[in-house]
Amino acid sequence: MDRLTHPFTPEEVMAYLDGELSAERASAAAAHLELCSECRAVAAGLRGVSSQLAAWQVETAPDGFSESAVRAAALPRPAGAPRPQEKDTRRVISRSFLMWGTAFAVATALLLAVSIPTLNRSSHLAQEAQRAPRVFTPPALPPPASAPLPVLPVTPSGMRATKRSNPGPSQELAGVQRDKVESKEPANSLNQAYERQLDVSKDANTAAKAAPASRAAANEPMIIRRASLALLTKEFDSARAAMENLVRAHQGYFGQLDVATPPNAGRALTATVRVPAAQLDPVLVELRKLGHVEQESQSADDVTRQYVDLSARLSNARETEKRLVDILRERTGKVSDVLEVEQQISSVRQQIEQMDAQRKNMDNMVQFASVDLRITEEYKQSLETPAPSLGTRIHNAAVEGFLGAAEMVVGLLLFLLNAGPTLLLLASVLAWPAWRGARWLRRHFRLEAATSQSA
Amino acid sequence: MTTDEELMLAFQRGSGEAFTELFQRYRQRIYGFFRRRLQHPSRAEELAQETFVAVLKAVERYEPRALFRTYLYSIALNLLAAERRKSGRETAEADPPEPVAAGDTEAAVWVRDALDRLESAEREILLLREYEQLSYEEIASLLQLQLNTVRSRLFRARMALRELLVARAPQA
Numbered sequence: 002m003d004r005l006t007h008p009f010t011p012e013e014v015m016a017y018l019d020g021e022l023s024a025e026r027a028s029a030a031a032a033h034l035e036l037c038s039e040c041r042a043v044a045a046g047l048r049g050v051s052s053q054l055a056a057w058q059v060e061t062a063p064d065g066f067s068e069s070a071v072r073a074a075a076l077p078r079p080a081g082a083p084r085p086q087e088k089d090t091r092r093v094i095s096r097s098f099l100m101w102g103t104a105f106a107v108a109t110a111l112l113l114a115v116s117i118p119t120l121n122r123s124s125h126l127a128q129e130a131q132r133a134p135r136v137f138t139p140p141a142l143p144p145p146a147s148a149p150l151p152v153l154p155v156t157p158s159g160m161r162a163t164k165r166s167n168p169g170p171s172q173e174l175a176g177v178q179r180d181k182v183e184s185k186e187p188a189n190s191l192n193q194a195y196e197r198q199l200d201v202s203k204d205a206n207t208a209a210k211a212a213p214a215s216r217a218a219a220n221e222p223m224i225i226r227r228a229s230l231a232l233l234t235k236e237f238d239s240a241r242a243a244m245e246n247l248v249r250a251h252q253g254y255f256g257q258l259d260v261a262t263p264p265n266a267g268r269a270l271t272a273t274v275r276v277p278a279a280q281l282d283p284v285l286v287e288l289r290k291l292g293h294v295e296q297e298s299q300s301a302d303d304v305t306r307q308y309v310d311l312s313a314r315l316s317n318a319r320e321t322e323k324r325l326v327d328i329l330r331e332r333t334g335k336v337s338d339v340l341e342v343e344q345q346i347s348s349v350r351q352q353i354e355q356m357d358a359q360r361k362n363m364d365n366m367v368q369f370a371s372v373d374l375r376i377t378e379e380y381k382q383s384l385e386t387p388a389p390s391l392g393t394r395i396h397n398a399a400v401e402g403f404l405g406a407a408e409m410v411v412g413l414l415l416f417l418l419n420a421g422p423t424l425l426l427l428a429s430v431l432a433w434p435a436w437r438g439a440r441w442l443r444r445h446f447r448l449e450a451a452t453s454q455s456a
Numbered sequence: 457m458t459t460d461e462e463l464m465l466a467f468q469r470g471s472g473e474a475f476t477e478l479f480q481r482y483r484q485r486i487y488g489f490f491r492r493r494l495q496h497p498s499r500a501e502e503l504a505q506e507t508f509v510a511v512l513k514a515v516e517r518y519e520p521r522a523l524f525r526t527y528l529y530s531i532a533l534n535l536l537a538a539e540r541r542k543s544g545r546e547t548a549e550a551d552p553p554e555p556v557a558a559g560d561t562e563a564a565v566w567v568r569d570a571l572d573r574l575e576s577a578e579r580e581i582l583l584l585r586e587y588e589q590l591s592y593e594e595i596a597s598l599l600q601l602q603l604n605t606v607r608s609r610l611f612r613a614r615m616a617l618r619e620l621l622v623a624r625a626p627q628a
Contacts (some may be wrong), residue, residue: 012611019585021592021607050614056584057571064488068479074505075512248547283465375586443542448506451534452514 009033018047105430176254223363226278226301226370228285234292237268237378243378244272244376247287251280256371267378274372281370292376308363315356322349460524476602477509482528489532489588494539503539507532526594529584533598569622578613585610 009017009030017030034040072261234240241260248255253276262268276284289297325346329339389397458466460481466474467504486507490500510531518527571579580599584590590598596606 012607015611015614016592016607020594047614050618050621051586053563054567054582054617056561057492057567058564059484059488059491060497062484062504063497063501066483066487066505068476069481071479071505071508071512072475088619181628415520443538444506447515447535447538450509450538451506451531452517456563 007033007037007040009040010052011040014043015047018044018051037117069291071119101430101433102322105434108426108430155278176275186196221248221305222303223305223308223367225304225363225366226281226299227301227373228281228299228370229373229375230288230294231295231374231375232292232378233295233377233379235379237270237376240291240376241270243291244274244288244374246295247284248274251276251284252278253277253284253369263379269378270374270376272374272376274374276372277370278368278370281372281436284372288372288374295377304363308360308367311363313357315360318349318353318356322353325349358443457621459507461520461571464515464518464524464527465520468518475512478524482508482525486528486532489529490536492583492587493536498537502533503535506535510535522597523594525590526597529590529594531587556580566621570617573620574613574616578609581606581610582613582617 007414013022013026013030014034017027017034020027022030123338232240255277256273258272260268260270274284285297285299324344327371329342329346460478463471463474463478468477483504487500490503491497494500507528510609511528522556532579571583574582577599581595583594584595584598592606592610592624595601595610596603601609621627
């Protein structure tokens, strides 16, 4: 079909059928269609398409789509009031929000209920771990292999008798002296202090030695006191000397003492000072004057119950030992019986020695408070320090960079493992409300955009 | 009969009856517009409602520069475009396609299927012409196309649809 034989293109025929031609062209087209069967076929085809399209009719608009609903939806909503035309939807949403809100609250409460005790326990365990080397824990005694020890009533006299055999802190001090090779500085003054302390512990401190037994006998609490103190000082040497004099003056001693001089940092003295419990407070007051206090903490453990329990078991064991010795002395049974009694005596004595050692240790812990002291010198950079070579610096930077990256990856992994489940839980709980909110916002802005573009 | 534009101006001056009349005139048409283009009747109803809500909210800004019908369908087309953008984003959560509506005849199913096979630009022009009864000029204005482009695309769409429907007929 071309314009030579047909004055109207098929598109124009279509436009004629759609009423889109001018009146003049429409008349001409009508006349042409009367004459041209080919164009009539085109027109028939187009009419057929339109009539076929008419087969797809849409159902009547639902009743909910009413003018009143539209008007209500267009009204500015008071805060929190649902739109009438969307009341069903809003009701569902409100119910959903209520449901999800409740779920969120319950989940949060559960999370807190689970996490807070865990955190407390972690924090408690961390504190325990920090104090672990210093905490006195009475070890459980193995039960007697053969004859169980009879339980006898606790008597103050028995406790006092045991207490008299306590040699005091001198044994511990001797152990400290043997181990005291860690100090990186000449420790003549310290050794002298130890020697002096030996004398102190042997004769000048008898009152302190008898104190725990008498306290236990008088039902006074037996407290193991500990303190830790971190100081920063400018005058390291004078602070150290003052500290040693202080310990000596208060009849204390050093459980341990280390001095380190790390590169690019000030010297650091780490010491465990043992002072008579009664002297702890004045000693701390004096120690605080040695520098700027960076950290300080104190703690006290009541071990009265453990002490009394241990004393009772020790007394019982001694009674048992005495009876066994009496049996052995009589020698009325067979040789096998005698051997069995000797074995029992040996077992009971072993238990007595263990318990005795524990009680002495406990006595010592109660008599002498422990102070973990750290004195750090303020670091002054020295110009004379030779700078490392460029190669070394590059090497160090590369190694530190690698270690830093590795540490970051490990830290990230740990964070994901640690916080991942919680984050997932929170995300699953918050996802739906967030999605609803975003949807509402999108709808709001869409309406705005639609009218602004059309206006 | 009062024209749409006069009614809209009357509504702009505060005549509630004018809007009632306009709503009655276009309620079913706008619902049908969305119903033929969206899978879910509930969504079609919501968007149809939003179209009139937008008219209400923007009444003060209305200027009779074009036919009210063009204005109304332009809002509807904008809402539809936004809906389709959103559907594109939310394909992961998209519901399954709606099965054939209960009231659809076999011929209606064919028509829907054939229309789905058309190119989207041509299909939209065809729908606007056949179901919304818009003029070429209105379609060109709404879709921002040249008049001739609208006419040629409409012709192509009709021809393609005829081929599709003829091809399906023998199988019936």
